[in-house]
Amino acid sequence: MAKQKNEELKKVRKEKNEELKKVTKELKQIITDKDKMLKKVMKEKKEELEKGNSALITKERQSTYELQEAHSELIRGFRDLSGEGSVIGVKRMGEVDEKPFLKVCEQRFNGENVGLQHAMLCSEWQKNINDSAWYPFKLVVTGEKMKEVVDDEDEKLKKMSEEWGEDVKNAVTTALEELNDFNPSGRYSVPALWNFEHGRKATLSEGIVHRTQQIKNLKRQRT
Numbered sequence: 001m002a003k004q005k006n007e008e009l010k011k012v013r014k015e016k017n018e019e020l021k022k023v024t025k026e027l028k029q030i031i032t033d034k035d036k037m038l039k040k041v042m043k044e045k046k047e048e049l050e051k052g053n054s055a056l057i058t059k060e061r062q063s064t065y066e067l068q069e070a071h072s073e074l075i076r077g078f079r080d081l082s083g084e085g086s087v088i089g090v091k092r093m094g095e096v097d098e099k100p101f102l103k104v105c106e107q108r109f110n111g112e113n114v115g116l117q118h119a120m121l122c123s124e125w126q127k128n129i130n131d132s133a134w135y136p137f138k139l140v141v142t143g144e145k146m147k148e149v150v151d152d153e154d155e156k157l158k159k160m161s162e163e164w165g166e167d168v169k170n171a172v173t174t175a176l177e178e179l180n181d182f183n184p185s186g187r188y189s190v191p192a193l194w195n196f197e198h199g200r201k202a203t204l205s206e207g208i209v210h211r212t213q214q215i216k217n218l219k220r221q222r223t
Contacts, residue, residue: 007055090191091194093182095175104164126175132187157172157173
């Protein structure tokens with residue numbers, strides 16, 4: 001009798017184990033299917049996001065290109081229409097301001113020598129500014145960033161300051177800073193829209209408004 005009960009118990013256990021294995025297998029299959037479905041959905045979402053991101057990058061590049069074209073077109077227009085005393089106009093960044101040079105030459109020379117020395121001095125220092133072999137810059141920490149600034153302890157700048165004065169040195173320093181800001185990959189002057197009233201780079205909207213006003217004024221003069 002006991003033996004029969006044991007056999008029945010073994011049979012029940014075996015059936016339960018088989019049933020448990022079957023349920024476990026089914027659960028594993030469900031989990032696998034769900035996992036595959038989830039991965040598929042995630043892949044599709046990723047591809048969708050990548051396409052959207054790619055479209056945004058393309059659109060951003062196109063917008064940047066259009067802004068650059070508009071900026072270049074404005075510069076060309078201002079070259080044709082800008083007059084003396086214009087609030088917005090074209091400034092060549094990296095081109096040395098000649099006024100301090102003229103002032104010091106007027107103080108030191110007479111007659112025709114003023115113009116001659118002024119031209120020679122400006123030419124010499126513009127050549128120095130454009131010379132990539134001369135690198136009068138140093139790195140300084142501003143907050144968490146590193147920034148390149150003109151090194152006031154540069155020997156050539158110090159010697160020039162002693163010989164021609166601080167105003168001339170400042171004119172050269174300004175030209176160097178402009179080149180570093182507006183054309184860091186090269187050492188030659190580049191045109192930029194400039195707000196002469198506030199002494200800064202003009203915004204695109206400022207340029208458009210001022211150019212429109214210039215054209216209107218020109219039309220009035222012709223009628």
